[in-house]
Amino acid sequence: MRRRLVISYLLLMVLVLIALETPLAATLASRETERVRADRLADATRFASLAGPALRGGVPGPLDNELDSYDELYGIGAAVVDRDRRTVVASESWRAAPGTRAALDVALSGQQASGPESVWPWTDGRIVVAVPINDGGEVLGAVVTTTSVATVRRTVTTWWLVLAGAGLLAVLACVLTAFGLAGWVLRPVTELDVVTHEIAEGDRSARVQHRLGPPELRRLAASFNNMADAVSDVMDRQRAFVAHASHQLRNPLTALRLRVEELGVALTDPEGRAEHRLALEETDRLALVLDALLTLARAERTENLRVTVDAAAIAASRVAAWAPLARRRSVTLRLAAGDAPAYARTVPTAVDQALDALIDNAVKFSGAGGEVTVEVRHRDGGTSLEVRDTGPGMTASQLDQATERFWRAPEVQNVDGAGLGLTIVAVLVDASDGRLTMRANSPRGLAATLWFPAPADTPSCTDER
Numbered sequence: 001m002r003r004r005l006v007i008s009y010l011l012l013m014v015l016v017l018i019a020l021e022t023p024l025a026a027t028l029a030s031r032e033t034e035r036v037r038a039d040r041l042a043d044a045t046r047f048a049s050l051a052g053p054a055l056r057g058g059v060p061g062p063l064d065n066e067l068d069s070y071d072e073l074y075g076i077g078a079a080v081v082d083r084d085r086r087t088v089v090a091s092e093s094w095r096a097a098p099g100t101r102a103a104l105d106v107a108l109s110g111q112q113a114s115g116p117e118s119v120w121p122w123t124d125g126r127i128v129v130a131v132p133i134n135d136g137g138e139v140l141g142a143v144v145t146t147t148s149v150a151t152v153r154r155t156v157t158t159w160w161l162v163l164a165g166a167g168l169l170a171v172l173a174c175v176l177t178a179f180g181l182a183g184w185v186l187r188p189v190t191e192l193d194v195v196t197h198e199i200a201e202g203d204r205s206a207r208v209q210h211r212l213g214p215p216e217l218r219r220l221a222a223s224f225n226n227m228a229d230a231v232s233d234v235m236d237r238q239r240a241f242v243a244h245a246s247h248q249l250r251n252p253l254t255a256l257r258l259r260v261e262e263l264g265v266a267l268t269d270p271e272g273r274a275e276h277r278l279a280l281e282e283t284d285r286l287a288l289v290l291d292a293l294l295t296l297a298r299a300e301r302t303e304n305l306r307v308t309v310d311a312a313a314i315a316a317s318r319v320a321a322w323a324p325l326a327r328r329r330s331v332t333l334r335l336a337a338g339d340a341p342a343y344a345r346t347v348p349t350a351v352d353q354a355l356d357a358l359i360d361n362a363v364k365f366s367g368a369g370g371e372v373t374v375e376v377r378h379r380d381g382g383t384s385l386e387v388r389d390t391g392p393g394m395t396a397s398q399l400d401q402a403t404e405r406f407w408r409a410p411e412v413q414n415v416d417g418a419g420l421g422l423t424i425v426a427v428l429v430d431a432s433d434g435r436l437t438m439r440a441n442s443p444r445g446l447a448a449t450l451w452f453p454a455p456a457d458t459p460s461c462t463d464e465r
Contacts, residue, residue: 033156055140099128119156187213
């Protein structure tokens with residue numbers, strides 16, 4: 001934006017300079033040409049006053065010496081012609097130039113003639129001046145002079161170079177002023193852009209300095225800070241409410257479950273025992289929901305803190321932790337990872353919790369005889385962890401909704417779970433500047449891939465296919 005502002009200021013300045021200097025340059029050329037023409041007309045008029053007797057008597061007299069001295073002193077050729085265009089007397093360097101005939105026609109008609117009107121830096125040729133010789137109202141002949149335009153052209157060129165230099169200095173001053181002005185105007189906008197990106201990346205404490213730039217932008221910065229404060233406060237209150245509510249509900253829920261368990265001893269009716277069992281299952285389900293809400297609230301509060309972890313070691317520990325449950329459900333759980341460490345830069349416990357959620361889902365939905373594979377590898381300059389299962393998988397529309405809170409596929413509504421597992425994974429991965437992608441596994445099932453950036457001080461990794 002600064003470059004566009006400077007270019008607009010510069011373009012305006014150039015247009016103003018062109019509008020001012022072009023007429024001035026033309027005026028200077030015309031004025032210098034007019035000065036030389038007036039000087040030559042004065043000289044030719046004096047010669048015309050001396051040429052009258054020479055034309056009447058046919059004797060050049062002192063006119064011949066006058067023209068030679070004038071030519072020798074100024075280098076200007078001059079000649080006197082009669083009414084029949086015969087040269088009566090001429091200086092040594094006299095040569096007819098283009099335009100001499102037209103000037104003589106005007107002079108012999110009784111009027112003065114001179115040309116051209118203006119000499120430009122690219123003009124060639126000569127300045128021709130012709131003055132009639134009168135005697136009692138009768139035109140006896142004419143005096144004509146021709147002057148090289150070189151001197152006038154040099155003077156005009158010098159003036160134009162001075163104007164061009166002044167214009168360049170004005171343009172340079174305009175550029176320097178424009179950069180300073182654009183920087184002053186855009187500094188708040190630039191800082192606002194930086195702070196907006198910082199807030200979008202999770203730093204909700206970032207704020208804009210509201211004492212920079214024009215008053216309008218200072219007011220905008222102050223309003224932005226107020227808005228950021230309000231949004232941050234609302235988010236903090238919302239997350240605190242979820243965490244506190246979930247935590248506070250744990251105690252009465254625990255007490256309620258204990259009371260329901262105690263009631264089971266007094267129940268003798270088979271139908272009552274069945275209802276008692278369902279009540280206990282619902283309390284367990286509610287406990288899972290509260291635990292997931294607490295985990296989600298903690299994950300969303302994680303800001304800026306990053307730690308370096310060995311994803312391969314974590315994956316090995318999580319596979320070992322989930323192996324007993326997988327065996328009880330007749331599911332084969334295995335790890336595909338090399339011996340080398342696979343370092344990743346994440347928020348604390350992101351890899352642990354994300355793998356727990358993905359392995360839990362994979363084991364839960366694979367069914368007896370299913371297979372779950374956890375693969376760790378270096379990829380795209382970071383570390384990739386993929387959990388593949390042989391369960392029912394998801395459709396394309398279900399994959400789009402899978403990370404929404406409390407969403408569950410219609411066919412698994414009766415399976416244990418709170419519908420927050422993948423939401424927690426998405427929050428943790430996003431807070432770690434990573435990626436979560438899910439796709440259909442081949443030949444069946446689901447493949448969920450976690451990608452985390454590598455630490456800055458870790459040598460670049462090559463893909464291990």
